Amino acid sequence: MRFLAYYKPMDWQRKHKKRILAYLIALCLVAVILLVIYLYHSRVSQNEYIVSDKDADTGSGVYVVNEISKSWLEREGGLLGAEYDCRLVNRTKTDIYDWTVTLHIDGDYEIDSDWNGQYDTDGSYILVKPMDYNGTVEKDDEQTFGFILHTRGKKEIDSYEISYYKNSDVRQDPFFWIAIALLGIITILGITDIYYGQRYTILQKAHEENNMILEQSFTTFSKIIDAKDSYTKGHSMRVGIYARLIAEEMGMSKEDQHRIYMIGMMHDIGKIGVTDTILNKPGKLDSFERDVIQTHVDVGGEILKDFSSIPDIADGAKYHHERWDGGGYSEHLSGEEIPMIARIICVADSFDAMSSERCYRKSLSMAQIKEELKLCSGRQFDPQIVPYMIKLIDEEKVPVAVDI
Secondary structure, three states, X not given: OOOOOOOOHHHHHHHHHHHHHHHHXXXXXXXXXXXXXXXXXXXXXXXXXXXXXXXXXXXXXXXXXXXXXXXXXXXXXOEEEEEEEEEEEEEOOOOEEEEEEEEEOOOOEEEEEEEOOEEEEEOOEEEEEOOHHHOEEOXXXXXXXXXXXXXXXXXXXXXXXXXXXXXXXXXXXXXXXXXXXXXXXXXXXXXXXXXXXXXXXXXXXXXXXXXXXXXXXXXXXHHHHHHOOOOOOOHHHHXXXXXXXXXXXXXXXXXXXXXXXXXXXXXXXXXXXXXXXXXXXXXXXXXXXXXXXXXXXXXXXXXXXXXXXXXXXXXXXXXXXXXXXXXXXXXXXXXXXXXXXXXXXXXXXXXXXXXXXXXXXXXXXHHHHHHHHHHHEOOOEOOOOHHHHHHHHHOOXXXXXXXX
């Protein structure tokens, strides 16, 4: 399992809530668009002008068929009488309603009687409106209306004009399907986000519990390591803290800072293979004892080499005593051959050694430590890391006290 030590659950949850709010707003907007499309199609005014009803009964769309069922001559007054049987035909895929038919007829005329409509006359036209019961003409259906007309001379209707409303089929509108597709996409994204948000919360909690156990374990191990040397209690934890502070100054990510902190606490784990008599010897070590002490880096590297959950943890233990000039141990690496994590721990380890009391000397002052860091920059220490350590000293962020 890859090491995932640092998370920002509050930041993630805040962004998650914003995304859910955005989905809801988008859903509302699409719903409004769908409502507008529906309302538009539910009452769309249509006008159609037909100049002749010749062969109209074979046509399509909405049209009027005029038939004179009978006609006669009024002897008194010389008027022509005719009975007009009309049909309003709807050959569309939708119902029409609130229709109006305007019949154009030249000359003098007079309506004697009428049926299935409301009739108004004005000059050269007759305006026909439906009654309450025949205001709607269903698709592929027709409505009849008629009247008896007295005219002088011509009795044919010259032309007519139809106006009506129709319930347009919203399914034939491409914008309707685009809105439906957007609605589906937003809904799927929202549900997916909610699902993975819940999964993330569960995993986040599990990771936090695992990381807490891991950090507590490392803290315990560092105390066990430092317990072997009465003069270095708290050393491992302080090195981890200093290494993390250096990483922070270097602009590393929060995850890397925490990773370096954990690696710093384990850098001296190899000392468990060194006898207490050598570790706690008050006087100067002989060459054999120095060789034994130096083996702790190889022992530490060997112990941690299979600890894959924290990348580079073995490098921190194995290479933290390498020197920038190649004079360190045990591989005698130099410069950038030394892993970055080990170079950081080397500076942090040396700072803690100089700022702590040891069996053979007292702790150095911050001024003395700064001079030593500058003197050893480019020799023992990476010259690019030393300024960060000095900055921490100047800002009084170090040294730190730890509970042991």
